[in-house]
Amino acid sequence: MIASPWRFGALFSALLLLSACVTINVYFPTVAAERAADRIIDDVWGPEAQQRSNPPEEEGEPQSQRLERQDQPMAMRVLNRVVPTAHAQADLEVETPRIRELTSRMRDRHSDLRAHYESGAIGLTNDGLLSIRDQSAIPLADRNRVRNLVEQDNNDRRALYREIAEANNRPDWEGDIRRTFTERWQSRLPDGWYYQDSRGNWRQK
Amino acid sequence: MTAVARLTCTLLLCLTGFVLAGPALAIDRVSLSIGDIEGEGWHAEGLDLRLPLRGGEAEVRVKRVQLPGDTQLTDLRLRCGDLGLTPTTLRCDGATLSTTLPWLGKVEGAGELTMKLDGSRVEGQWQLTTDVGTAEFAVKSDDGGWTVDVAELTITEPGALLADWLPADHGVEGWLALEGRLRADDGRTRAWLEWQSELTAHDAEGRLASEALALDGRLLALRHGAGPWALRTSLRSDRGQVYAEPIFLDLDDHPLHLTAGADWHPETGQLDVRQFNLNQQGQGELSGQALLTGLELQTARVRLRNGRAGGLYSVYAHPWLVGSNLDQLTLQGRLDGALEWRDGAPHAARLQAHGVQLDDADQRFALRDFNGLVNWAAADAEAPADSRVQWREARLMQLPLGEARLGFSARGRDVRLQPRQVLPILGGGLRVNQLQVAEIGTDDLDILFEADILPIDLGELTRELGWPPLSGILSGNLPEMTYRDGHLNLGGTLIAQVFDGLLRVDDLSLEDPFGPAPVFRADLRMRSWDLDHFTQVLQVGRIEGLVHADVLGLHMIGWEPVAFDARAWSPERTRERRRISQRAVEDIAQIGGSTPADWVSRQFLRVFDAFRYRRLGMSCRLEQGICHMDGVAPANGGYYLIEGRSIPRINVIGFAREVSWPALRQQIHQALQQDDGPVVQ
Numbered sequence: 054m055i056a057s058p059w060r061f062g063a064l065f066s067a068l069l070l071l072s073a074c075v076t077i078n079v080y081f082p083t084v085a086a087e088r089a090a091d092r093i094i095d096d097v098w099g100p101e102a103q104q105r106s107n108p109p110e111e112e113g114e115p116q117s118q119r120l121e122r123q124d125q126p127m128a129m130r131v132l133n134r135v136v137p138t139a140h141a142q143a144d145l146e147v148e149t150p151r152i153r154e155l156t157s158r159m160r161d162r163h164s165d166l167r168a169h170y171e172s173g174a175i176g177l178t179n180d181g182l183l184s185i186r187d188q189s190a191i192p193l194a195d196r197n198r199v200r201n202l203v204e205q206d207n208n209d210r211r212a213l214y215r216e217i218a219e220a221n222n223r224p225d226w227e228g229d230i231r232r233t234f235t236e237r238w239q240s241r242l243p244d245g246w247y248y249q250d251s252r253g254n255w256r257q258k
Numbered sequence: 259m260t261a262v263a264r265l266t267c268t269l270l271l272c273l274t275g276f277v278l279a280g281p282a283l284a285i286d287r288v289s290l291s292i293g294d295i296e297g298e299g300w301h302a303e304g305l306d307l308r309l310p311l312r313g314g315e316a317e318v319r320v321k322r323v324q325l326p327g328d329t330q331l332t333d334l335r336l337r338c339g340d341l342g343l344t345p346t347t348l349r350c351d352g353a354t355l356s357t358t359l360p361w362l363g364k365v366e367g368a369g370e371l372t373m374k375l376d377g378s379r380v381e382g383q384w385q386l387t388t389d390v391g392t393a394e395f396a397v398k399s400d401d402g403g404w405t406v407d408v409a410e411l412t413i414t415e416p417g418a419l420l421a422d423w424l425p426a427d428h429g430v431e432g433w434l435a436l437e438g439r440l441r442a443d444d445g446r447t448r449a450w451l452e453w454q455s456e457l458t459a460h461d462a463e464g465r466l467a468s469e470a471l472a473l474d475g476r477l478l479a480l481r482h483g484a485g486p487w488a489l490r491t492s493l494r495s496d497r498g499q500v501y502a503e504p505i506f507l508d509l510d511d512h513p514l515h516l517t518a519g520a521d522w523h524p525e526t527g528q529l530d531v532r533q534f535n536l537n538q539q540g541q542g543e544l545s546g547q548a549l550l551t552g553l554e555l556q557t558a559r560v561r562l563r564n565g566r567a568g569g570l571y572s573v574y575a576h577p578w579l580v581g582s583n584l585d586q587l588t589l590q591g592r593l594d595g596a597l598e599w600r601d602g603a604p605h606a607a608r609l610q611a612h613g614v615q616l617d618d619a620d621q622r623f624a625l626r627d628f629n630g631l632v633n634w635a636a637a638d639a640e641a642p643a644d645s646r647v648q649w650r651e652a653r654l655m656q657l658p659l660g661e662a663r664l665g666f667s668a669r670g671r672d673v674r675l676q677p678r679q680v681l682p683i684l685g686g687g688l689r690v691n692q693l694q695v696a697e698i699g700t701d702d703l704d705i706l707f708e709a710d711i712l713p714i715d716l717g718e719l720t721r722e723l724g725w726p727p728l729s730g731i732l733s734g735n736l737p738e739m740t741y742r743d744g745h746l747n748l749g750g751t752l753i754a755q756v757f758d759g760l761l762r763v764d765d766l767s768l769e770d771p772f773g774p775a776p777v778f779r780a781d782l783r784m785r786s787w788d789l790d791h792f793t794q795v796l797q798v799g800r801i802e803g804l805v806h807a808d809v810l811g812l813h814m815i816g817w818e819p820v821a822f823d824a825r826a827w828s829p830e831r832t833r834e835r836r837r838i839s840q841r842a843v844e845d846i847a848q849i850g851g852s853t854p855a856d857w858v859s860r861q862f863l864r865v866f867d868a869f870r871y872r873r874l875g876m877s878c879r880l881e882q883g884i885c886h887m888d889g890v891a892p893a894n895g896g897y898y899l900i901e902g903r904s905i906p907r908i909n910v911i912g913f914a915r916e917v918s919w920p921a922l923r924q925q926i927h928q929a930l931q932q933d934d935g936p937v938v939q
Contacts, residue, residue: 149815150775150815150816150818150820151775151815151816153816154775154816155775187464188460188463188464188465188467189460189464189467191464193467193468193469193499193500193501193506194499194501194506194508196464196467196501196503196506197501197503197504197505197506197577197580198580200503200504201504201580201581204581205581212773
């Protein structure tokens, strides 16, 4: 075995390479975000929100994470078994004064907006906001007020997604939080209200 | 009908009908079938004529007539009940007409026509009925000119009539009744029209819409040759509703009347409004001149007279202010003003207020007897005259402001207050050395404020603000306060005399002051406060002595503290009397999280009214919702909150090192709420 020093060198190099690849991945905690979204939706919409259809109580791995793992090289997967990837699935922080204030304003505004959801005048967009979909369903005298309510609610919604990301010290999660909220708003939308599908077409729940 | 008509293709002349009259064979009527006929700009297909030779019934049928401008008549049938033909005249009595027009649908008509064959005179009257309405009109033409009189034109389906012209998803319903005359003679064209209408209309997005809007009017028009049209119009609307985003107008409440004189140049599309006058009930009177090209306003001079501040705010200003701090105002008073518009943009404006009273539903601000003249000019215009305003009384966030007169200049998006003007506040005030507001109405709003605080009585001030009453005098200066990028910062130090001591505020900043949860930061330092005054104000028992305190790194979100490092302590080497009442001992013990639980302690406390103390103090460092507590000195595994002196001697010792902030806040709140002294359990 004259090649053994080489083999040792190769093995050492491989280990070095592997160890160089060890990174701590903090994945977006989808399940926790869904729970946080549900809590806020309960608060804003109250009892009229659809019951949580798929309560994500168990701490399963989010799908995105599973997919990501299958894409990893075998060596990384072996290594991850030995040294589990660090990821946090604790609850997201949504109890800051600013988030409470935003949620409370959205709840107050919702009592004004409810009739317009029901008439089909407004609906949920596919990016977690509100939009006027049928002005003609709003009496002329109310149009400007509803337009402003929608605009204010959208400002608060944008601020809410940003605040949740910042309250958890992950400003880069804002997009994921907004996507999670979009999905939760839509799945908990009361019957008869409108939402936009992924292509931007309006659909009635 | 022009004689240039050229027969093309097949001129198929068929004598298709013979009528036998009497024993002799005589031709009484001629039927002609003419395939196609074409003239300059028009074209007809399938033309059939049935003509009497000696008077009687005549009929023309055409399958299709193509007129200039893409207008097409189909199935045209023109019938004369009695056609009279002499060598010079043609007379058609008992005429009927039917055809189909693309934008009118089926058209049926009845009337009569007389004309000289040389074309020198034409006279006719017709009643037409179509799918979209009815019309009754008369035409007269002679050597002097021609006249069209519309006695009654009623349109009941305006949407169908305008279908070809309206953009997609626009709609119009309602009715229009019109009468008028169009006359041309001696090189002049004159017209008058009078109409009543009620329209419900909307654009595709619903941003422009009306609901049963009554619009009645009159138009006089005169044109010499090919010159401009001179127009005079009067429009009146007193019913219905209009929405032109964001403005909603209920004409039942605010009927309006517009009169205007204008020149219209058809070749350039320019409308020169020489004078207009718009009067709206409950709003005021607007008059002036304007020049428009198409719908674009080029120049204008507009004057507002007798403007009602309340009406103008609720109808025209409020829609733009919804969601802002100015959306719940009630206004009274009168406004006059003027606006000059040049090159498609505002150039200069003047607004004069007379006896304006302003109130906010949330009581954030109020003005009493506000008068003044504001002159404004665009940034690239000549500098405007100075503006002056005054009020008898004002209120800003519960802060009462006395009678004041202020001078300032307003140009472009910038406003500058003239230096060293005083805003009186409760016997003192603010002497404003500098106030510059730039980029108003943009995201780059920039405010610079510098003022001296003329001594203000703190007791009065805190009472007005509804705060716990403080005593002392607030004075000092606000060296450089800025608002930039949504942040309010105090550039220097604010010093106030409070409770016979000093309050110093450093590094004050406020982020997003008008947002849902403003972020406030500051360092506060209190020196030599007289505790006797302080505790009397707070009604927490009585403490005599002095105290120093620091609240450093104070960080509040939505006016709720999230972090600070606070410490209060008795100063060293001062010789003032230091005594603490039994109740104050209880309160401090409660705030410190301890109560004298044993019987001996309770009785001991009850025997004496007050105790002497050597020093007292407390500290709390708030982090992550936890208050890390300490006292003035270590004591038996805890810390002294009050260290007693002489006999009867009392020490209050705290042991809790980490206390939940909400719990501590609750304890402070309870201590401050107890009116009848503490309940010792």
